[in-house]
Amino acid sequence: MQKRLFLHAIALASLTATGAMAQDNTFKIGLILPMTGQQATTGRQIEAAARLYMAQNGDTVAGKKIQLIVKDDTSLPDATRRLAQELVVNDKVNVLAGFGITPSALATAPIATQSKTPMVVMAAATSSITQASPYIVRTSFTLPQASVALADWAPKNGIKKVVTLVSDYGPGIDAEKFFKERLTFNGGQVTESLRVPLRGPDFAPFLQKVRDAKPDALFVFVPSGAGAAVMKQFAERGLDKAGIKLIGTGDVTDDDQLNDMGDVAVGVVTSHHYSAAHPSAMNKKFVEAFGKANKGLRPNFMAVGGYDGMRVIYEALKTSKGQGGGDALLAAMKGQIFESPRGKMFIDAQTRDVVQDIYLRKVERKDGQLYNVEFDVIKDVKDPGKTK
Ligand code: DHB
Numbered sequence: 340m341q342k343r344l345f346l347h348a349i350a351l352a353s354l355t356a357t358g359a360m361a362q363d364n365t366f367k368i369g370l371i372l373p374m375t376g377q378q379a380t381t382g383r384q385i386e387a388a389a390r391l392y393m394a395q396n397g398d399t400v401a402g403k404k405i406q407l408i409v410k411d412d413t414s415l416p417d418a419t420r421r422l423a424q425e426l427v428v429n430d431k432v433n434v435l436a437g438f439g440i441t442p443s444a445l446a447t448a449p450i451a452t453q454s455k456t457p458m459v460v461m462a463a464a465t466s467s468i469t470q471a472s473p474y475i476v477r478t479s480f481t482l483p484q485a486s487v488a489l490a491d492w493a494p495k496n497g498i499k500k501v502v503t504l505v506s507d508y509g510p511g512i513d514a515e516k517f518f519k520e521r522l523t524f525n526g527g528q529v530t531e532s533l534r535v536p537l538r539g540p541d542f543a544p545f546l547q548k549v550r551d552a553k554p555d556a557l558f559v560f561v562p563s564g565a566g567a568a569v570m571k572q573f574a575e576r577g578l579d580k581a582g583i584k585l586i587g588t589g590d591v592t593d594d595d596q597l598n599d600m601g602d603v604a605v606g607v608v609t610s611h612h613y614s615a616a617h618p619s620a621m622n623k624k625f626v627e628a629f630g631k632a633n634k635g636l637r638p639n640f641m642a643v644g645g646y647d648g649m650r651v652i653y654e655a656l657k658t659s660k661g662q663g664g665g666d667a668l669l670a671a672m673k674g675q676i677f678e679s680p681r682g683k684m685f686i687d688a689q690t691r692d693v694v695q696d697i698y699l700r701k702v703e704r705k706d707g708q709l710y711n712v713e714f715d716v717i718k719d720v721k722d723p724g725k726t727k
Contacts, residue, residue: 369426374411385645392649401661416446465509466724483724490521507534514560559587
């Protein structure tokens with residue numbers, strides 16, 4: 340009896356040891372994304388980019404086997420939080436990543452803080468997100484970053500009177516506020532600010548109002564995936580024929596959809612941090628490899644946020660030599676500076692937010708395809724939304 344108990348104890352101990360060793364040699368990334376529903380293209384783009392990064396850079400880093408665990412939150416923040424909790428408690432992930440929309444990132448922030456797990460925000464772009472937890476690092480962009488550049492460009496190009504139309508939640512409110520403040524500072528005027536619901540928006544009645552108001556331009560922010568519907572309605576309501584220009588952050592001429600938008604998109608000027616047409620050698624390679632691995636799919640700004648997010652995680656793991664927990668990883672994420680397919684980028688050690696070039700771009704047809712062609716750049720833009 341004694342002996343059997345003893346053997347049992349040994350078996351248990353060795354099982355635990357094997358378990359612990361397997362655990363020690365695995366580095367888990369919990370990637371929470373909207374894979375279905377209104378924001379599904381964001382999930383598809385980011386997952387594809389993360390897998391491409393792993394295919395190109397191997398799945399062993401600092402002696403650890405990288406395991407990517409993808410979860411679909413359908414872009415419902417309650418689901419994001421529940422999945423993050425399960426990933427931390429049950430799967431013992433080393434890093435949380437993804438976060439397709441702002442409410443999902445904000446809902447998860449307390450879990451990152453409590454569990455001291457670095458949380459890499461690859462998509463969501465409301466300025467305040469990085470202030471919701473000291474464990475958040477962002478590789479996407481912020482709406483103030485993109486909006487201010489366009490508000491500097493517009494009045495120099497004959498656009499003085501503008502109506503704004505934004506999705507009624509964090510990033511839309513940021514875009515509306517920062518665009519308006521800077522345009523007003525530059526001598527322009529926002530004559531009306533319209534907000535449409537995030538879920539299932541009907542743009543038609545809003546666009547009719549804009550047509551009646553006859554501004555020089557309509558400034559638009561809608562999340563990735565909604566741009567094509569705006570373009571279609573803009574043309575159907577005859578706003579382009581009425582001489583109203585469409586301008587916006589690059590979310591509206593999203594590379595995921597741009598090619599199917601047709602003539603109405605040609606000439607649209609936007610400001611953003613990434614275009615699939617960015618003319619660098621690194622980006623050309625990225626776009627080609629991404630297309631090759633995904634049946635010709637063109638990467639958009641979500642993909643680049645995912646790709647660079649993986650880079651930040653890989654390098655942090657290398658720098659901390661696979662030792663130490665969340666705090667060591669976080670420290671090694673801060674201050675990273677590197678070339679991305681978007682251009683040079685930098686993770687500000689103080690704010691943990693991305694500092695990057697913002698481009699002015701115009702939609703042009705090249706070889707029969709529609710692209711956001713960059714024509715000007717504002718270097719090293721910090722998030723203007725940060726108060727400290
Ligand atoms: C957010 C989502 C988007 O799809 C986008 O293009 C910009 C911001 C967000 O929810 O933060």
